Amino acid sequence: GNSVTQMEGPVTLSEEAFLTINCTYTATGYPSLFWYVQYPGEGLQLLLKATKADDKGSNKGFEATYRKETTSFHLEKGSVQVSDSAVYFCALFGGGSYIPTFGRGTSLIVHP
Amino acid sequence: DAGVIQSPRHEVTEMGQEVTLRCKPISGHNSLFWYRQTMMRGLELLIYFNNNVPIDDSGMPEDRFSAKMPNASFSTLKIQPSEPRDSAVYFCASSPRDREGYEQYFGPGTRLTVT
Numbered sequence: 191g192n193s194v195t196q197m198e199g200p201v202t203l204s205e206e207a208f209l210t211i212n213c214t215y216t217a218t219g220y221p222s223l224f225w226y227v228q229y230p231g232e233g234l235q236l237l238l239k240a241t242k243a244d245d246k247g248s249n250k251g252f253e254a255t256y257r258k259e260t261t262s263f264h265l266e267k268g269s270v271q272v273s274d275s276a277v278y279f280c281a282l283f284g285g286g287s288y289i290p291t292f293g294r295g296t297s298l299i300v301h302p
Numbered sequence: 303d304a305g306v307i308q309s310p311r312h313e314v315t316e317m318g319q320e321v322t323l324r325c326k327p328i329s330g331h332n333s334l335f336w337y338r339q340t341m342m343r344g345l346e347l348l349i350y351f352n353n354n355v356p357i358d359d360s361g362m363p364e365d366r367f368s369a370k371m372p373n374a375s376f377s378t379l380k381i382q383p384s385e386p387r388d389s390a391v392y393f394c395a396s397s398p399r400d401r402e403g404y405e406q407y408f409g410p411g412t413r414l415t416v417t
Contacts, residue, residue, distance in 0.1 A: 288352075
């Protein structure tokens with residue numbers, strides 16, 4: 191079946207540092223890939239997505255590129271802010287299954 | 303667009319009581335998902351509806367849990383009887399499944415505490 195593996199957290203950074211959260215996946219077929227963000231006390235919000243190989247999703251300074259050759263979809267941001275502190279989930283939909291697959295989530299803590 | 307609406311936002315109940323969680327999906331979305339989130343187990347898919355029909359309920363923990371979707375604009379998740387280990391945040395999500403990408407839109411969640 192499909193699976194998503196994210197790096198363990200928490201990730202702790204100082205403001206303006208560079209962020210990378212790794213995500214790799216296993217799927218049959220050609221899934222769409224997503225990053226969701228969850229702020230404390232809220233539901234998951236779609237951050238960005240990519241629907242085919244080599245697509246780059248971007249939003250709010252965050253970026254991720256769909257790499258089919260390495261089955262990866264790493265999340266990056268050049269300069270994080272305290273307000274980016276949240277839990278980030280990598281997910282895939284499609285790819286031979288109608289059931290969405292989420293990673294375990296990675297907590298990001300940004301200090302001033 | 304109001305987004306996915308869930309009620310109540312918080313529920314505190316005693317063990318053995320019946321609990322009903324409610325969800326209104328985004329208008330026009332034809333897929334609906336119920337999830338449970340805990341620190342220990344993370345985000346778990348409980349059940350998935352497509353066009354109001356339950357397609358996969360393999361994630362429903364046991365017979366105490368049941369879900370219905372009587373029409374395209376309303377779904378319920380019921381726990382009867384509730385137990386302390388059911389304490390969690392329950393999310394509803396909907397998806398415009400016929401569009402490319404299948405992204406899901408989550409509600410704000412219901413925080414359930416069973417004492």
